[in-house]
Amino acid sequence: MNGSRRPVPAGPPGVSRRIVLAFLTSAAGAVGFAVTYGLGGQTQWEGICLAVAFAGLAVGLAIWGRRLVPVGGYVEEHEGFTPAPTEQAMTAAALTAPDSPVRRRGLLAALGVALTALGAAALFPLRSLLPWDRTRPVEALKDTPWGPDVRLVTSDGRPLRPEDVPANTMVGVFPEGRLDAGDAPAFAVRLEPERFARPPSGGHLGGLVAYSLLCTHAGCPVRIYLKGTGRLLCPCHQSSFNLYADARPVAGPAARSLPGLPIEVGPDGFLRARGDFTGPPGAGFWSRP
Structure with a gap:
């Protein structure tokens, strides 16, 4: 049985700024890990930087999912893999609305920066596996x-x-x-x-x-x-x-x-x-x- 659908939440003031701050904190942690590893490595600081990077990413995504992503207010039985026309229309409206999450370019840009920095930082440890300018352990x-x-x-x-x-x-x-x-x-x-x-x-x-x-x-x-x-x-x-x-x-x-x-x-x-x-x-x- 279908019910009324809740509108897309606009979110209280400052939510977007908190998400951006969380993603930028994640990027800073990833950069810190890369710099620490590149300067010779220090296990404790590398761990702290990775913790900050993943924590910032997790906090940002959690706030985004809880405060800005619309939640359904309806329950219906599964009738097939093709959404009903009304459901497709509701989805299109949610994605094209002015306050739609996918239209918040600042949030998407901050998320992109965090993921890019974290991915780049993850490449640094690969240097330890490369043979260039490195002595074999036994030697x-x-x-x-x-x-x-x-x-x-x-x-x-x-x-x-x-x-x-x-x-x-x-x-x-x-x-x-x-x-x-x-x-x-x-x-x-x-x-x-x-x-x-x-x-x-x-x-x-x-x-x-x-x-x-x-x-x-x-x-x-x-x-x-x-x-x-x-x-x-x-x-x-x-x-x-x-x-x-x-x-x-x-x-x-x-x-x-x-x-x-x-x-x-x-x-x-x-x-x-x-x-x-x-x-x-x-x-x-x-x-x-």
Whole structure:
């Protein structure tokens, strides 16, 4: 049974402005996401910008649908897919009326700006999937801040001389200027060269050697040094490395030797690296098939 149809609501003053403001806020959030991602990315701010973009779009569409879109005041049984002539006439009148939503050009333009900005912002993360000017993940894991002429410093930034590493003492070292690099921690220790069963992969300076501090099982720092034995223990899963056999694992779950760090004495008398680690530091699970 047909009933009377409610007229198209004109909406209270300011509704259109609120919708436009919501859509422009959505566009601003999308632009903010794109700018943040383009400048290097910061997870928290990217999330906030996306939340603002989607929230603005949702608020704008909700207000538009509740306050400006006409609602039907009739109920009828479905009699086919072709609307009745009276219904077609009512639809045409609603779409061509001066206050019809589709004739509010400002609202449609603001919606277009919001959707365009959000769509453009969504394209930025695709850059991470492109190979241009990007290093393969496995290759990136092999590169650390260590390199030729990088000085070895302590945790407080003090450069080391060879005499600063006494016998049977393990000294933590870092690349100068990059104390915060997670893949760079290493250690220097003075051993007895005549006891080497295998030569150190990074070479040695009268028994002074340097290796990565990160266990090759799960990346824990190997901090327990058994003086006189040349054994280094990982406190996390009890892997044991023999420094006299090029830091080869002799017990525990670790299956790879600690990467060596080639060192030399610079013209200033301080210890310097001759290059990067002899292998990828830390856990090696990423390289397994």
